[in-house]
Amino acid sequence: MAHILVVDDEKNYCTVLSELLGDEGFRVSTAANPYAALEVMNRENIDLVLSDLKMPGMSGLEFLKQVQSEIGEIPFILFTAYATVETALDAMKSGAVDYLVKPCKNEEILLAVKKALGYRRLQAQNAALRRELDVERSGGIIGNSPAVRKLLDDVERAASVRSSVLIFGETGTGKELVARALHHAGARAKEALVTVNCAAFAENLLESELFGHERGAFTGATQRKRGLLEVADGGTLFLDEIGEFPLSLQPKLLRALQEQRFRRVGGTAEIESDVRIVAATHRDLQQMTETGAFREDLFYRLNVVVLEIPPLRRRREDIPLLALHFLRRSAREMDRPVRDLAPETIQRLQQYSWPGNVRELQNVMERSVLFSTTAVLNPADLPAPVGDVAQNVSPGASNIPEFDAPLPELMDRMEKELIRKALRQTGGVQAQAAELLGISRSNLQYKLKKHHLI
Template identity: 45%
Template sequence: MPKERILVVDDEPDMLSSCQRLLSRSGYEVKVAPSGREALRMLKEESFDLILTDLRMPEMDGMEVLRLSREQSPDSAVIVFTGYGTIQDAVMAMKSGASDFVTKPFSPDHLLLAVEKAAGNLRLAAENRALKGQLEERFSFDNIVGRSPAMREVFDAIRKIADTNANVLITGESGTGKELIARSIHVNSGRKNRPFVPLNCGGIPEHLVESELFGHEKGAFTGAAATRPGLLEFASTGTFFMDEISELPLNLQVKLLRVLEDRRIRRVGSNREIEIDIRLISATNRNIQQMVKEGVFREDLFYRVNTFVIHLPPLRERMDDLPLLAVHFLKRYAKSTSKVVEGIAPEVMSVLKSHAWNGNVRELQHVIERAVALTTENVVRLEDLPDQLWRGADEGTGEPSPEERSHFDLPFKDAKEAMIESFERKYILKLLSKHKGNISRAAEGSGIDRRSLHRLLVKHRIEASKYA
């Protein structure tokens, strides 16, 4: 894959030639401009992924180049060169849209690190745009996200059975999205404009389940102060979803079987039969066939509810879907919180892919919701994840953390730079937390001078005031 196209802007010929030589050797396509005006002329004629510009130039300075380049090429990343005496100008440039700054004089490694970091962010943005495009175009079905073979089978099954009246049993571990599948079947059926009524059989005390299902007449039992229709009545002409049907008591299994056979119910305390028209969709996270063998679930009811079975795989068996799911939840919670969070850092995605996800999609959803709430950047970083997700399981074992394991997939030089970047960021975050955001104390406690600490804060886009 070809590397990024770079435009270097500087009024010093030696700087232009050295940057062009260094970056070209690293595989980048590099062009140079000796002035701001020449750079803008080139930007009108061709596109560049990265623009490196000096801040102090005659006629048109770097701030003007930054402003105009953002107008002409908003997707390009801009890195500014600055002298030691103009750090404040660099900070202003960052606030105006520059992605990073490099202080003159700089070493080749320092420049390459800054360029690779900016290029990596560009690739990340492109990957996230691609994932969002996939979400919108091909890999979603009524808010169910997936492109794995297992999920495509689920989508095909929904299309085939939705517009029938067949009873459906959805199986799968907790957190896999069984109710979402049930709702999708409903909205793609002829009953879509009629009620969808859910009931969690495991979430209601056993002595109240019958009243919830069938309703009751006034005075039917202590506390029945008024007549109340049951959920089966409310669901008539629509879809009734019984989540965790395996938790239904045996005595009510008999009554439900009769309802499915006769399409009639009796409220508690009444002899009058009421006709109903429902489609039943049920779900369980247990091995219901084993429960039949053990005699805790009626065999005749089992055969009634599982006319068609849809099995939802756990997230660990559909990890190809994880990036799509993560971006799907990122978009949802960024929108609901009105935050500009545009992507997920590569090291974060690596950690997410290495996690076991015993809580399945629901656990991932909560992790992304938390990350969006905590992040102070436009990208989710490692510190936005729960500690146990990327640190806790490996601390004290001598084994590398998930974050560190992700670095082993990189070439040696890239892995080294990534680890240095990660260490710097985590060290500063811990330092600010320890000293409650006081930069003077943090600098004194770490042995880093204030100017260097400020540069690191700007580099990693960390706001010390958030730790005060």
């Protein structure tokens, strides 16, 4: 049931309205002035405000404008015993949904309340639809940073060609979202998008899953099974975690990509399949080819169009938008009162390093929403270690060491520690660590040897 806030400096009027609305099944809170009302609104999720126009300290119109500025769009019904055409026009221009003259009949109040709550539902539905449309247009990729805008531009260009696409990104950055955006923006959007996680299967099971098998091909193969390459015919096959693809199966995959045909396990017939391959990994495939862990010819076959998803720490300006998206979605699903982020909360979120990227942010917001009891999410609602980030530490700041050695030695220590930190944040992938540090990969390898880190 809707939660209504009644604001009036006349205690008797608050009592009368509270009883009237309570008898209709509404949840009602009261406040003697706008300042007390703002405190209630910061704690509770309010659906409608009934406010007197003339109050000491702050008028109803000033209160309405402050709520719009600090909290957002909430329907207002304004009451006054001093009605004029001018005040009525001012109220409606400021955003009030209705304007009633005291004394009011009960039927008149209830009709205005129902009309305002209908407006509130329509407002919420429209806002949710706009958010869903915005997310849908970008394939679910949320952000306005230059890095995300470039990624979306690259996705749009890559979607128009048939070439294989290789997506690089740390764990939790949203590689599958990019793969889906590619598929739905391209000519194959009406056909199947088939996903296989290469790290989720043992070698023999992955071969059967991808290529299919004939009846009797191995123990337990009691009937023929179509492989995912066959299922995806005409559409897109997304090979997630391609860096984990078994070396022994890579020649068979390479042949299927080159010739668009393959054989099922235990079969002799050639099966044709027109699929577009999109692969993703968090690993440095170039380095894996150098060590023999990944076939060079398969790498170049996949590495036609390359899309790199930036980690969350490299697009901190997107964090408020992402956090608010996850917060409102979680609040809607869990039916929780929280609907906004306090400025201090945004600051904490932007200061944290997010080693788990967008997936970690999503989990943090879900947990915070679950335990929050107020309309605005505060820093105290954030779980550790996100909520423990010092407020006076700027993103990327490092601790200054004690002056216990000459400057060159101190610089070496700091350089060594920064390299270690970069390798930890990138899961040991040297190419990504070098990019994070702003140096070339060969320079990073030189420094690794210099500091005896390899």
